[in-house]
Amino acid sequence: MNPILEVSALNKTYKNFALEDVSFSLPEDCITGFIGVNGAGKTTTIRSILGLARKNSGKIKVLGMDMDTHEREIKDQLGVVMDDGCFYDHLTLNEMKSIIAPAYTSWSNQDYERYLKQFELDPRQKIATLSKGMRMKYALVLALSHQAQLLIMDEPTSGLDPLVRSQLLEIMTDYMKQGGKGVFFSTHITSDLDKIADMLILIDDGKIIFEKSKDELLDHYRLVKGDAALLTAEQKKYLMNLNITRYGFSGMTSDWQKLQRDIPDLIVEKVDVEAIMLANIERRKQHA
Numbered sequence: 001m002n003p004i005l006e007v008s009a010l011n012k013t014y015k016n017f018a019l020e021d022v023s024f025s026l027p028e029d030c031i032t033g034f035i036g037v038n039g040a041g042k043t044t045t046i047r048s049i050l051g052l053a054r055k056n057s058g059k060i061k062v063l064g065m066d067m068d069t070h071e072r073e074i075k076d077q078l079g080v081v082m083d084d085g086c087f088y089d090h091l092t093l094n095e096m097k098s099i100i101a102p103a104y105t106s107w108s109n110q111d112y113e114r115y116l117k118q119f120e121l122d123p124r125q126k127i128a129t130l131s132k133g134m135r136m137k138y139a140l141v142l143a144l145s146h147q148a149q150l151l152i153m154d155e156p157t158s159g160l161d162p163l164v165r166s167q168l169l170e171i172m173t174d175y176m177k178q179g180g181k182g183v184f185f186s187t188h189i190t191s192d193l194d195k196i197a198d199m200l201i202l203i204d205d206g207k208i209i210f211e212k213s214k215d216e217l218l219d220h221y222r223l224v225k226g227d228a229a230l231l232t233a234e235q236k237k238y239l240m241n242l243n244i245t246r247y248g249f250s251g252m253t254s255d256w257q258k259l260q261r262d263i264p265d266l267i268v269e270k271v272d273v274e275a276i277m278l279a280n281i282e283r284r285k286q287h288a
């Protein structure tokens with residue numbers, strides 16, 4: 001599969017924070033979740049990719065084109081949803097659309113009207129009067145109405161109620177069915193990723209911790225529980241987020257099959273994206 005977005009050795013320094021050699025690559029036909037705790041660097045990465053924050057160094061390629069030399073062509077192919085969606089508050093949705101639409105070579109009014117209806121937005125309403133969730137939905141309508149090849153979204157599901165969140169996830173899935181597209185979105189709401197992500201990229205303190213297929217990750221890790229008295233010092237080394245109480249121990253591990261052979265009556269349970277994210281962050285902190 002061709003990479004739809006390639007980020008190589010991206011560095012961006014603020015006074016108290018730095019992205020350090022951030023590199024990853026998104027294949028087409030994949031929904032990629034970009035995860036990390038508050039302040040990990042998700043928005044800074046997205047803003048640097050889009051040229052909204054000036055990078056110190058690094059290369060960004062979208063659809064094989066270099067962002068530094070082909071920004072216009074690339075932006076024509078990008079659907080962008082940022083959580084601070086820059087709109088003129090005094091305009092109606094349709095008036096704002098009339099300003100944005102001419103910037104795109106493949107703008108489709110038909111798609112625009114269809115998505116407005118689907119999200120139950122009134123084109124005559126003033127932007128100033130939209131709720132946070134409605135604003136996010138409107139940003140998504142605009143991002144989806146010009147045949148974009150890649151959607152880049154910064155926390156698109158935050159502030160949305162569960163119904164709208166599930167609508168949005170459905171729309172992303174439908175969008176991907178067209179083929180040859182990509183979605184890259186940052187989120188805290190890891191349950192959304194359990195549902196729709198193909199790939200996961202974890203960032204912590206400005207560094208990429210992993211970039212892997214979600215199924216591979218879910219397959220790789222297990223939560224194990226057992227009698228703490230049976231746990232050796234060597235076995236403890238295999239466990240992330242080890243928690244020992246008087247009732248026993250629990251921890252996450254990729255070596256669960258080995259531990260299962262060595263520890264009698266070990267309980268082995270599947271884990272979700274959130275547990276994987278937190279355990280990997282914890283492990284990085286311990287090794288820092």
Ligand code: ATP
Binds near residue numbers: 015016038042
């Ligand atoms: P959240 O999930 O809370 O949105 P995030 O992962 O998106 O967090 P960023 O917004 O990228 O994190 O912020 C990463 C760090 O960079 C933070 O410490 C933040 O204070 C700092 N930062 C972001 N923008 C600026 C700026 N314009 N000037 C200085 N520091 C900044």
